[in-house]
Amino acid sequence: MITRWGILxxxxxxxxxxxxxxxxxxxxxxxxxxxxxxxxxxEFAQKHNLCxxxxxxxxxxxxxxxxxDVLYVGTRNHTHFELVMRALDAGKAVLCEKPMGLSQDQVxxxxxxxxxxxxxxxxxxxSRFFPVYKDIRRLLDSNAIGEVKxxxxxxxxxxxxxxxxxxxxxxxxxxxxxxxxxxxxxxxLVFGADAPIEDIVVNGWTSGPDNLDDSxxxxxxxxxxxxxxxxxxxxxxxxxRAQICGTKGRIDxxxxxxxxxxxxxxxxxxxxxxxxxxxKVTHPxxxxxxxxxxxxxxxxxxxxxxxxVRRALVEGNIECPEMTHNESLKVIELLDxxxxxxxx
Amino acid sequence: MITRWGILxxxxxxxxxxxxxxxxxxxxxxxxxxxxxxxxxxEFAQKHNLCxxxxxxxxxxxxxxxxxDVLYVGTRNHTHFELVMRALDAGKAVLCEKPMGLSQDQVxxxxxxxxxxxxxxxxxxxSRFFPVYKDIRRLLDSNAIGEVKxxxxxxxxxxxxxxxxxxxxxxxxxxxxxxxxxxxxxxxLVFGADAPIEDIVVNGWTSGPDNLDDSxxxxxxxxxxxxxxxxxxxxxxxxxRAQICGTKGRIDxxxxxxxxxxxxxxxxxxxxxxxxxxxKVTHPxxxxxxxxxxxxxxxxxxxxxxxxVRRALVEGNIECPEMTHNESLKVIELLDxxxxxxxx
Numbered sequence: 001m002i003t004r005w006g007i008l009x010x011x012x013x014x015x016x017x018x019x020x021x022x023x024x025x026x027x028x029x030x031x032x033x034x035x036x037x038x039x040x041x042x043e044f045a046q047k048h049n050l051c052x053x054x055x056x057x058x059x060x061x062x063x064x065x066x067x068x069d070v071l072y073v074g075t076r077n078h079t080h081f082e083l084v085m086r087a088l089d090a091g092k093a094v095l096c097e098k099p100m101g102l103s104q105d106q107v108x109x110x111x112x113x114x115x116x117x118x119x120x121x122x123x124x125x126x127s128r129f130f131p132v133y134k135d136i137r138r139l140l141d142s143n144a145i146g147e148v149k150x151x152x153x154x155x156x157x158x159x160x161x162x163x164x165x166x167x168x169x170x171x172x173x174x175x176x177x178x179x180x181x182x183x184x185x186x187x188x189l190v191f192g193a194d195a196p197i198e199d200i201v202v203n204g205w206t207s208g209p210d211n212l213d214d215s216x217x218x219x220x221x222x223x224x225x226x227x228x229x230x231x232x233x234x235x236x237x238x239x240x241r242a243q244i245c246g247t248k249g250r251i252d253x254x255x256x257x258x259x260x261x262x263x264x265x266x267x268x269x270x271x272x273x274x275x276x277x278x279x280k281v282t283h284p285x286x287x288x289x290x291x292x293x294x295x296x297x298x299x300x301x302x303x304x305x306x307x308x309v310r311r312a313l314v315e316g317n318i319e320c321p322e323m324t325h326n327e328s329l330k331v332i333e334l335l336d337x338x339x340x341x342x343x344x
Numbered sequence: 345m346i347t348r349w350g351i352l353x354x355x356x357x358x359x360x361x362x363x364x365x366x367x368x369x370x371x372x373x374x375x376x377x378x379x380x381x382x383x384x385x386x387e388f389a390q391k392h393n394l395c396x397x398x399x400x401x402x403x404x405x406x407x408x409x410x411x412x413d414v415l416y417v418g419t420r421n422h423t424h425f426e427l428v429m430r431a432l433d434a435g436k437a438v439l440c441e442k443p444m445g446l447s448q449d450q451v452x453x454x455x456x457x458x459x460x461x462x463x464x465x466x467x468x469x470x471s472r473f474f475p476v477y478k479d480i481r482r483l484l485d486s487n488a489i490g491e492v493k494x495x496x497x498x499x500x501x502x503x504x505x506x507x508x509x510x511x512x513x514x515x516x517x518x519x520x521x522x523x524x525x526x527x528x529x530x531x532x533l534v535f536g537a538d539a540p541i542e543d544i545v546v547n548g549w550t551s552g553p554d555n556l557d558d559s560x561x562x563x564x565x566x567x568x569x570x571x572x573x574x575x576x577x578x579x580x581x582x583x584x585r586a587q588i589c590g591t592k593g594r595i596d597x598x599x600x601x602x603x604x605x606x607x608x609x610x611x612x613x614x615x616x617x618x619x620x621x622x623x624k625v626t627h628p629x630x631x632x633x634x635x636x637x638x639x640x641x642x643x644x645x646x647x648x649x650x651x652x653v654r655r656a657l658v659e660g661n662i663e664c665p666e667m668t669h670n671e672s673l674k675v676i677e678l679l680d681x682x683x684x685x686x687x688x
Contacts, residue, residue: 146502149580150559154496154573158591158612201547201561205569215494217545217563217573225549229498229561231573236493236589237612237620239596245580247502252583268502268581275641276581297619 003028003310006068006092008059008083010035010044013097014074016299018048023286023303027310034062059083063090070120070313073097076165077172081106084121088113093120095309098185099177099335100124100328107332111325120318121325122309125185128322129304131283132260133189136244136251139265140190146248152229153186153242153257155179160207160214160234167208174212175234176339182258183230184334185327187220190244193330196223200334202341207235213342220334249276259301261285347372347654350412350436352403352427354379354388356639357441358418362392363637364646367630371654378406403427407434414464414657417441420509421516425450428465432457437464439653442529443521443679444468444672451676455669464662465669466653469529472666473648475627476604477533480588480595483609484534490592496573497530497586497601499523504551504558504578511552518556519578520683526602527574528678529671531564534588537674540567544678546685551579557686564678593620603645605629 005021007014007030014033021028034056035041041055056062063071063086070093073083081101087094088110100123101107114121127133140148156179165171166178188195197220204216215233222228231238242257243250249267253260262282269275289300308320319325349365351358351374358377365372378400379385385399400406407415407430414437417427425445431438432454444467445451458465471477484492500523509515510522532539541564548560559577566572575582586601587594593611597604606626613619633644652664663669 145581149502150500150575150577150582152498152575152582154587156494156589158490158493199547201545201563203543203545203563203565203571207569215569215571217571219545219547219561219563221547225551225559225579227547227559227561229573229575231494231496233494233589235569236591237489237594237610238494238496238589239587239594241585243498243583245500245577245582247580250581250583266581 001314003313004031004067004069005029006032006034006062006065006071008034008062008071008073009075010040011074012295013299014072015044015048016294016296017072017074017302017306018050019293020300020302021306023289023300024306028306031067032056032062032065034059060086063087063092069093070095070309077102077177078170081110084110085113088117088119088121091117091119093313095122095124095305097124099181099332101332102172102177104329104332104336107329111329114318114325118318120309120312122312122320123323123328124305125323126302126305127182127185127258128189129308130260130301131304132253132263133322135281136263137189139251140244144265144267145244145246145250148190148244148246149226150229150245151187151190151243152245153183154231154238155182155240155258156215156231156233156236156238158235158237166234167210167212169210169212173210174339175215175232176213176335176342178234180213180216180230180232180338181331181335183218183232184331184338185323186242186257187228187230187334188327188330191222191226191228193326197221198223200337200341202338204342206342213339216338216342218338256298259298345658347657348375348411348413349373350376350378350406350409350415352378352406352415352417353419354384355418357643358416359388359392360638360640360643361416361418361646361650362394364644365650367633367644367647368650372650375411376400376406376409378403404430407431407436413437414439414653421446421521422514425454428454429457432461432463432465435461435463437657439466439468439649441468443525443676445676446516446521448673448676448680451673455673458662458669462662464653464656466656466664467667467672468649469667470646470649471526471529471602472533473652474604474645475648476597476607477666479625480607481533483595484588488609489588489590489594489611492534492588492590493570494573494589495531495534495587496589497527498575498582499526499584499602500559500575500577500580500582502579502581510578511554511556513554513556517554518683519559519576520557520679520686522578524557524560524574524576524682525675525679527562527576528675528682529667530586530601531572531574531678532671532674535566535570535572537670541565542567544681544685546682548686550686557683560682560686562682600642603642
């Protein structure tokens with residue numbers, strides 16, 4: 001059985017997603033593309049050699065496309081809620097780019113509808129589908145670094161001033177939705193969706209014509225003397241690394257932690273902290289990818305996400321174990337709280 | 345002219361310091377050692393092959409030792425103030441391990457006395473003397489990464505519970521004095537001693553019988569939408585990395601940022617953030633060091649500090665440009681503020 005994809009939105013991320021699907025051509029096929037601008041849709045189809053697919057110049061037509069098993073929503077943030085709700089109403093499974101919605105209310109409504117309709121609804125946190133993230137879950141489950149006391153992660157690019165969709169409120173802009181969400185999903189990965197949060201402290205600044213969140217330092221305090229320190233920015237270049245710090249060692253995910261090919265496991269000796277044992281584990285990226293075909297330099301890792309969604313569809317699940325509905329709800333709850341603190 | 349050193353304290357760091365001096369044997373000579381425990385002093389002299397030096401079993405005798413040009417104070421934190429004041433009174437130049445004092449009042453008094461006596465007084469922030477730190481100063485001065493918006497640094501070892509001097513108030517314990525000070529000097533290095541601070545936010549926890557500061561997440565907000573995010577811990581293993589994040593690029597100092605042999609300079613292109621140019625710069629550690637002679641695995645970098653102090657002495661200066669009195673005052677002021685916030 002081939003998974004037949006319909007693509008909503010003709011931006012860079014949609015382009016990279018269809019290039020990733022080509023790397024999985026035996027199980028996946030793009031059957032339709034939709035965008036609001038006829039020229040962009042045609043250009044998109046040509047650029048990605050998708051001449052045999054149905055092209056639509058409005059989203060509703062693609063949502064009704066009978067050939068498509070699952071819709072990929074790669075449009076701007078502010079459009080996700082309406083498109084996903086319409087897609088679910090039309091009986092379509094959905095993979096929606098993060099952030100799935102702009103508020104807890106939106107995400108709750110989307111998940112409720114998916115459950116009511118028994119349709120797959122998956123937030124596109126592609127990080128979770130990388131082999132490195134799966135290794136990390138296993139390591140944490142096996143207590144490899146003792147009790148996790150602290151996690152730290154950062155991510156930032158000086159792009160807010162120059163990127164319209166990030167600096168405009170009407171497009172669901174602000175850096176929390178764009179990069180902060182990666183930090184928050186990492187927090188939820190390590191400490192769980194039911195983490196006993198004592199306090200969230202946020203300091204940073206807004207920028208641009210709509211005063212949207214630009215940079216933030218976030219400390220999340222947990223019961224039992226544990227905490228997370230997160231940092232994001234839309235006005236400076238950050239290393240995008242993460243570390244999970246335990247009483248007996250550490251897991252480091254080097255640049256770029258949100259789509260990693262490797263990690264380092266450091267295990268402390270019991271006698272002194274000076275002679276740790278470090279092990280670097282590498283998962284080479286998909287080898288047959290042509291980086292030139294991709295807009296972003298690293299997005300062929302979307303193959304892991306596409307395969308995860310296919311697995312869920314084949315097995316008849318409405319969410320992927322890699323990133324569950326419950327986790328999506330926790331991520332948006334935390335993003336709501338963080339954004340409220342920035343906006344005051 | 346040979347710089348003749350008197351060593352106060354026979355702990356691990358003093359041992360590594362004298363091993364470093366051996367690597368500089370043409371300009372430096374250890375002439376005396378003092379400790380309060382006769383057995384430890386004798387053991388120390390034997391272990392480090394210092395049979396021809398004067399051994400003292402009280403600090404006053406060494407302070408009065410005429411042969412010594414400069415005293416290295418490597419004793420526990422709580423003894424620094426008294427020993428440094430006595431040494432200056434006796435007309436001796438001093439290199440004192442960090443933290444020089446336990447409060448602003450102490451450090452101010454020490455510096456005032458050094459000035460009054462025209463004697464060198466240097467806080468032992470060895471990091472500052474590494475070639476990597478000197479490169480970083482030059483890069484920042486030359487605007488290599490644009491405007492610095494954010495810095496981030498972390499450092500931690502799960503050692504507080506098992507290390508008496510860290511968990512006891514009477515010894516000047518707590519992790520701010522042990523590792524937090526490295527983060528703070530890094531802040532002062534990048535933003536300067538006159539950085540216009542708007543707010544300091546601290547969250548963390550205390551531990552041990554004396555409830556001393558164990559772990560802390562620190563955000564320092566500066567005028568002009570800039571900030572520092574610092575993280576230290578005495579109960580978890582942290583990577584000890586630092587990054588300086590600018591509008592046009594980034595300087596990364598990998599593990600261990602407080603005694604680094606290398607750094608990475610990333611310069612962003614002007615058109616897109618995806619194709620940065622990264623350059624790794626390595627300063628190999630002193631090659632003739634035998635790591636087995638050192639307690640800590642990396643302390644032969646103390647040679648840079650010893651050479652810096654010798655330069656200042658030869659030139660007749662009372663402070664080193666690598667870490668000035670003004671900077672020492674700023675570090676202790678910030679440590680005071682941070683510790684007050686932790687203790688509430």
